[in-house]
Amino acid sequence: MSALPWSPMAVELWLAAVIAILIWYDLTAAADDKPKIAILAIAGLLPVFPLAFAHPERSGAFCSGMYLLDPLARGFKAFFALTAILVIAMTREFARHITRGIGELYLLILTATFGMMMLASAGDFLMLFIALEIITLSFYVMTTYLRTDEKSVEAGMKYLILGALSTGFLLYGISFLYGYTGSTNFAALREAIARSPTLPPWPLLGFLLIVAGIGFKVAAVPFHWWAPDVYEGAPTPVTAFLSVGSKAAGFVVLLRLLHGVFEPASGVWMGLLVWIAGVTILYGNLVAMAQMNMKRLLAYSSIGHAGYLLIGIAAASGLGAAAVTYYLGGYLFTNLAAFLVVIAVFNATGSDDLTAYAGLSKRAPVLAAAMFVALLSLAGVPPLAGFVGKFLLLMAAVHRGLLWLAAIGAAAVVISLYYYLLIVKRMFVDPPADPTPIPVSRPVRWGLYGCMAGILAMGIWQQPFLALAVASVRSLFS
């Protein structure tokens, strides 16, 4: 009997220590000092970057295959840490609307991040399930955080019930796979599936249930019903975290499962994924056109983006997987910039409606410019990050001969340009209802500059980021 090897888990252990310290601080500090937890949390997240990439030779499977440390896990640990830092910065801006328990909100952001990092390293369905539950449980509470706001409570209730249902699907699917193979370990499952790559009925049923469970997490059609209401009702920083962190976590799982465990059976699921991707892209972008609330619009557009990301999964190739990671990287900067502007506008006008954005260029040029860049990147206009990501995804589809899926993806870019540019028109052409300038605080300004730099860098100077994306998914295909 050997002790658990702790050293590969340096990132998670560090984060667990940070969480423990913050709980203690939250319990003992005076009420006025609690907002300082944000600073402590950001300081606690910074060491994750060196820790995640330390000791590249110390890679592989640990703890009887439960914990995987490979470039994919390392890359996404850094991704989640960056997301969490930006979300915490956003939460500080939004804090004036949260009347109770601001310290616990930061704590829950950290526990969700912890779950995401564990999820990126899961090498066993048991780990995957517990990590996923840590994430969703944190999100249930964060979604309901504005307890006196009807919309927030409704969003939390919907998310809880539908989330529990999808968790049930996932567990049921896992149990079928376990019944068929006698194992929950990814490596063992892959071997068992390689022996019968056409998937007999029972493991096929398990596979379909698992895809349904994960499809809910990434909000892919037909498992997307929760997204618009939850995105609209949740506190805006939580919406941003859901749309970037939770979605990326779902795609790490999809990469690991479909490009890893179920890779030998790709003939069975490719067609299914192609359909889901196509329908999701069209649905998200078409319905987004009719929205009058900014958060709802971003919710539908995020459904559309999930569809684009699914192209890379459906392509079942190294290029597809690299494109998914690249796209997620660009999506992080783009979407968080957009939500940062949403928070700043909400703080000034008290509204998330599109009408609140009229004449934004005259009231706060920085916000309008940042929103402009973010929207164009979301649509996929060169030379921004979104363009390169979409280009790689469509290229992966064409390489696989999925020509009509690529055509749908290209057509949806035009649709999305329509409703993104309508917002741009509101910001730059329409006269403002109230011409007083909107003050932009220094953290917002610097956060926006950082996101802009990320969007432009990933759009113009692709080579190093592409190399990173390729390196991070290479271990899946070895």
Added chain:
Amino acid sequence: MLTPITFYAVTTLMIASALGVILARQPIYAVLSLVVTLGAMAALFVLLGAFFVAAIQVLVYAGAIMVLFLFVVMLLDLSPEVAHRARRQTLRGVGGALGLLFLVKLWHALRSLPGATTDLAAAAPLDGTTRAIGLRLFTTHGLPFELASVLVLVGVIGAIVLAKRTLD
């Protein structure tokens, strides 16, 4: 000699309380009868030498899940069932058919089990199931076990944040 007596006593209790579950008019009595049924089932597990399963049965089913049942019954303030009388006849038919199907399948399963022994005394002693489970829990499944503690922590923080009136 003692084992058969206990066995028959426990099974009689189990059948009686199971009848109580379906015959009681008040939902609360049905739930309480279910507690007795599950407790008796735990005693059956003890007779089989599966002490760990018995303990889990009491903790999870007779404990946690039944408390949840009670909460729901009290929360909904269910009245004695009178409203459903009209649909009763068909429901009875469907329930009877399903029960019969279950018994037939159970009979087949018992008949087809390879090497099923009827001598319980010979089948019982599997050495130390608790020990075997504990060993796996702290070696191969050590990491998920530790991770579950974080999950519980999140649950505790979340419950306090959502339920407590004032936090500071």
